[in-house]
Amino acid sequence: MNYHVLTLFPEMIEQGLHTSILGRAMEKGLINLEAVDIRDYTEDKHRKVDDYPYGGGAGMVMQAEPVFRACEDVQRRIEGEKARVIYVTPQGKTFDQALAQELAREKDLILLCGHYEGIDERVLEEVVTDYVSIGDYVLTGGELPAMVMIDAISRLVPGVLSNEVSAEFETFHDNLLEYPQYSRPEVWRGKAVPPVLLCGNHDRIEDWRREQSILRTRKRRPDLYESYETAQMASISDKKLSKNRLKLIIADKSALTGAEEGCPERPWAGEFLELIRELDLKLVLLPEEDPKRFCKIMERERVGRREALVFTTTVEGVLAAREERLRTVYLPEDETASEPKELIYYRRISDLLEAMAVLRKLAQ
Numbered sequence: 001m002n003y004h005v006l007t008l009f010p011e012m013i014e015q016g017l018h019t020s021i022l023g024r025a026m027e028k029g030l031i032n033l034e035a036v037d038i039r040d041y042t043e044d045k046h047r048k049v050d051d052y053p054y055g056g057g058a059g060m061v062m063q064a065e066p067v068f069r070a071c072e073d074v075q076r077r078i079e080g081e082k083a084r085v086i087y088v089t090p091q092g093k094t095f096d097q098a099l100a101q102e103l104a105r106e107k108d109l110i111l112l113c114g115h116y117e118g119i120d121e122r123v124l125e126e127v128v129t130d131y132v133s134i135g136d137y138v139l140t141g142g143e144l145p146a147m148v149m150i151d152a153i154s155r156l157v158p159g160v161l162s163n164e165v166s167a168e169f170e171t172f173h174d175n176l177l178e179y180p181q182y183s184r185p186e187v188w189r190g191k192a193v194p195p196v197l198l199c200g201n202h203d204r205i206e207d208w209r210r211e212q213s214i215l216r217t218r219k220r221r222p223d224l225y226e227s228y229e230t231a232q233m234a235s236i237s238d239k240k241l242s243k244n245r246l247k248l249i250i251a252d253k254s255a256l257t258g259a260e261e262g263c264p265e266r267p268w269a270g271e272f273l274e275l276i277r278e279l280d281l282k283l284v285l286l287p288e289e290d291p292k293r294f295c296k297i298m299e300r301e302r303v304g305r306r307e308a309l310v311f312t313t314t315v316e317g318v319l320a321a322r323e324e325r326l327r328t329v330y331l332p333e334d335e336t337a338s339e340p341k342e343l344i345y346y347r348r349i350s351d352l353l354e355a356m357a358v359l360r361k362l363a364q
């Protein structure tokens, strides 16, 4: 990737990007950065590049000709097709990971940085292919935005990151934020690492991390969560026909409502029921615990072991489902109820919202 940054402050670009990962990528020749001083292309004897705006108003406007000549010079030196010219401006489309990925596939990129009150519109009309902003806040110039974009794009260029696959499968992949991370010590200032991470069961760990990602995204980035849900729903309808896909939910009555008459409904119960409907799952409610029931229900509904999921509120229910080797989610009646040791291999999900996350994953 070859970057050509057109700017009045070339030293700002040259200083900032030669450290650490990008410095190494430049040494390896994976990326190449050239700061082009627009002032070198003025024909004015005082190297002037700006003038007063027609129609009046505060400040100065960058003149068209030096910008045009600087851009032409770069395009002339580039091999092959003309490069995209990105004008970094608060009036552009907001830069995001998708645009970074798109731009990472280019061989050359010309980034045009404005200063003062902007650049003469006529040269922009002639040379610019993309108008890009980095977010809705006001900076003093386009140099930092150009550097931000170069940083985000460069790490997507093959070979720049040591762990090549990592760039794709991280934040924003799947529209989900990353799960929380922990390292030694196991207890820090009285705060323990979540026990699931120490259990050694990698399926459980993976499930837990996925849940955490979903819950965290929902809480911190409701906007991303919405895209995630939409994408998820689309992919689910594609996969409806696949084998072993979840088809049936068997649940204690009290798993989805209050345990007894007069007991308050579980939070999210309505949403959970709606999800079951959306995913086109059959729901069978158990009036009371009856271990032999599971088999009969599955026979009657003609579903296999891998196509059913049990939601139960009691330890007896978990043990009975385990006997049948059914996938089970444990929803304790009482958050504070102590968990018998033999439950260690079952998900303890005390909130239906988390159960929904599991359900979404299984229904894919």
Ligand code: 9D3
Pocket: 088, 089, 090, 114, 115, 116, 117, 118, 132, 133, 134, 135, 136, 137, 138, 139, 140, 141, 142, 143, 145
């Ligand atoms: C001082 C002129 N302003 C009129 C009220 C408009 C203006 C022009 C240029 C404000 C800031 C800038 C300098 N910023 C950029 O060139 C810029 C930018 C930004 O300020 N925020 C987010 N993304 C970008 S990309 C380029």
